[in-house]
Amino acid sequence: MTPAERMAVRLTQHSRRRVDFDLLAAAAEEGDSSLPTSPHRRSILAAAAGELVSRNLVTLPRGKEGWDTSAVPPLPRWVSQTAGPRPRQRPAALRAWVRELSFASRLRLSPADRELLDPINSQLRDTPQTEILPLAERSYLLYRDEKRLSGIEKNHLVKSGLLDITAHLRARPTPPPLAMFEIGSAPWMLIVENSATFASLREVLHTWPDRSQIGWLAYGSGDQLVASIPTAADAFEERDHPVTDILLYGDLDIDGLECGQQTSARSVEVGLPPVEPAGGLYQALLEMPPRALAPTSPKRVKAAIAWLPEPIRARAEALLTSGEILRQEALPLPGLRQHLYCGQPLLPQLRDVRAQLPHGPRRSDVGNWVGRSENAAPAGSDHDSPAAA
Structure with missing residues (x-):
């Protein structure tokens, strides 16, 4: 179903003429887990609203107060269902539900609910012990659409515990x-x-003289990182190389900090160590010039910075509430080399906040900066083995 089709189904469930657009947006996102974080989300929702208008299902607000203009394109705050009698819906045919889905006989199912449950009911009736498959493969077998079950964990039947994946x-x-x-x-x-920062840190770690001080280096961001962190356990087991510490170094902005908190919670859920901030790297990043961004609410900032080490929380809070952020690229390869000294153990430099941090290059320490040397292990050595979790 398209976003507009899912919105149209949701409209049939509301008897009132005015319907909040957030409810329709939620319906559009219910069948597409990528939509909530897509950079084109507003454009997709605006196009879906326009399709509802063209089908004469709704009208859009006329006054400015009816529109959310915080970003482009603007979105309606509500829609009004068109007046006039609707075609009477035929009562749904009675369905014999298998014992596992007996709850369906007690619920007032929407058309979308029936569309979801009918193939599952047939599967449980005909092959109740069929092999458990990856979600996309099962989705194709049931609906001939590999993305149909994407985001199924957000469906109200799953969230209520009635339908089990x-x-x-x-x-x-x-x-x-x-x-x-x-x-x-x-x-x-x-x-x-x-x-870019992943590539720079990989270069720094390749030239570290004592490889026994180095562990795993991983790349991941945003929602994908939260979803992917459980797969790390497979790589640790396959390589017989478990970890006691997992660090994350991301952008110093609201999204980056909240991602750290969410990833840590998910990591603990699957039996891995909590994800801690790479405090030493964040401290070095705070020495760099920030860039401007719209300020975030102090309440949200306060909750996000709680993940950071206490000594740098106040600086991070002041940065974010003043309308500034720091992207990782602000601390480039030379700055990383300056911050990490090969004469000291590596992990504490990554993890711990130091009492003082130098401002600018310290020329007396140039010989200790981590950089490429003739004695460094080459990038393609046996010590660097990619592992797909």
Whole structure:
């Protein structure tokens, strides 16, 4: 179903003429888990609203107060269902539900609910013990659409505990694997949010003289990281290289900090260590010039910075509430080399906040900066083995 079709179904469930557009947006997102975070979300929702208008199902607000103009394109705050009698819907045909879905006989099911449950009911009737498959494969077998079950965990039947993905759908989520590289043998992993900073830190770690101080280096960001963190456990087991510490270094902005909190919670849920901030790197990043961005509410900032080490929380809070952020790219390769000294253990430099941090290059320490040297292990050495979790 298209976003407009899902919105149209949701409209049939409301007897009042005015319907909040947020409810229709939620219906559009229910069948597409990528839509809530898509950079084209507003354009897709605006196009769907326009299609409802062209089908004479709704009218849009006329006054400015009826529109959300905080971003482009503007979106209506509500829609009004068109006046006039609707065609009477035929009562749904009685359906014999299998025992596992007996709850369906007690509910007032929407057309979308029936569309979802009918193939599942047939599967449970005909092949109740069919093998549990990846969700996209089961989705194709049931609906001839590999993305139909994407985001099924947000469906109201699943959230209420009535419909179970494993027992009823006979499926399991298969998030994309976390991109991981086993550079050394140390029992820790550093996750980096942006590809440029990942490349720079990989270069720094390649030239570290003591490979036993280095562990895993991974790349992941946003919702994909939260979904992918469980797959790291498979890589640890396959390589017989478990970890006791997982660090994350991302952008110093609201999204980056909230991603750290969500990833940490998910990591603990699947039996991995909590994801901690790479405090030493964040402290170095705070020394760099910020860029402007619209200020975030102080309440949201306060909740997000709670993930950071206490010594740098106040600086991060002042940065974000003043309408500034720091992207990882603000601390480039030379700055990373300056911050990480090969004469000191590596993990504390990544994780711990220091009492003082130098401002600008310290020329007396140039010889200790981590950089490429003739004695450094080459990038293609056996110590650097990619692992797909």
